[in-house]
Amino acid sequence: MAKMILLGTRKGTVIFDQTDAGWHPRPILHAGIPVCYAARDPRDGTLWASLDHGHWGCKLSRSRDRGMSWEDVTSIKFPEGARHIVSYMPTPDFDPEAPTAQAEYADAIVLKIWQIAFGPADQPGRLYAGTIPGGLFISNDGGDNWELNRPLWNHESRGGDLFVGDATSENVWNGTPASIDYGVFEPGIHSIMIDPRDQHHLYVAVSTAGVLETRDGGESWQSRNKGMRMEYMPDPEAEWGHDPHFVTQSSGQPDHLWQQNHCGVFYSDNGAQSWQKVSQPDVGVHFGFPIAADAKDGKTAWVIPAQADAERMAIDGGLCVARTCDGGQSWQILRKGLPQQNTYDIVLRHGLDVSDDCLCFGSTTGNLYLSEDRGESWQCLANNLPPIYSVRFG
């Protein structure tokens, strides 16, 4: 059972500890520094925070004493020669069907470490980090050293191996709006899933490209976007161009994957070989950012519905959580304990987590809510936190 809730916020890392008297926050850590993701490695208890220094670049910070002291980890860096094809924001006259202009290249610089994921128990020291621009970095020594996964970086969907020359294929990875803060429009990896049955079997999700799978430990990657639909491209069922906001899998039933996408909620019960749209816009389940899957029952998941992309806030001024227990065939809207008037929160992609019967989510309005009964009822843990980017049980 989780004993800790870690928050990545606009102004630092916030840790809530569970005590006999309930959940209590510590004074903020990394004070003043944006923290886009914070999590606890369940294997050895190491705490991790992804710092997003405005001036000094992004850094990983690590604590091996439950957050009492922290240390900078050697910066994750792209190797010499790592290039990418430059993406540009679509302009009003953007024509997605127009022939691709001459590719422009840029040296890759790590702008954001968007998610940290932990390897299985039988791979101690194995860590993963997803970045903007879309690189997957792997460490085998607990984060002291990191290496870019080149097969994914050099994937044919990104133009091929740009270490050795110019593009040999079209780049179909598009930028994510989350990169605009850095003055670029580049893709990012925000979801990393490791199959607990097979350490060589991983998924990553990319904004904006879609889901990719490897079954050989990252030596080769295949798109897994069959059944996905995007409403903003000429071919809604194209292989690439999808905008997963967050993808997760049931750790106990890893063939069950869930995706909150820009264009709805999608579910797969066959290891992402195909996806099925399970949105129910009539009850508000369609747009949003985070999604959480039950560890035991792959058919159970939770989302936090939001008013569609033009507004990006709580629907009709009230917060709710939607839960399905039947693979998305039906959804229950859960509101007990959540504010239902004059509420405009939005919960970002890493802002919801589940651990056993407990769920917790935090909003960019600085509100934090906890449920200890699988979402049936909620209590407010805090109201005046900085904007919350991530919530993870530890």
Next chain:
Amino acid sequence: MPTVEMTDHLYRYFPQLAKQTITVPAGSVAEVLQAVNDIAPGFSDYILDDHGAVRRHVHLAINESMVIDRKTLSDYVLEDHTVYIFQALTGG
């Protein structure tokens, strides 16, 4: 020897550089920064990006002149020069 002055903000991460006059051998800006990094390991990662260029939101100056070569850091720092490390007002 050239002197290096920097925003107080960096002392938070490298307290060993605070409350002292930092002097390093004359040389290129790259060599000056390396010398500071030798005093405070990891310092360069805060100033330079993955490929050794000055980070977008960092400004370097030699006396009153901004450093011109932000990519390979070849500007030369003389014995009586001061190198300044600023936070640019463009971000953060």
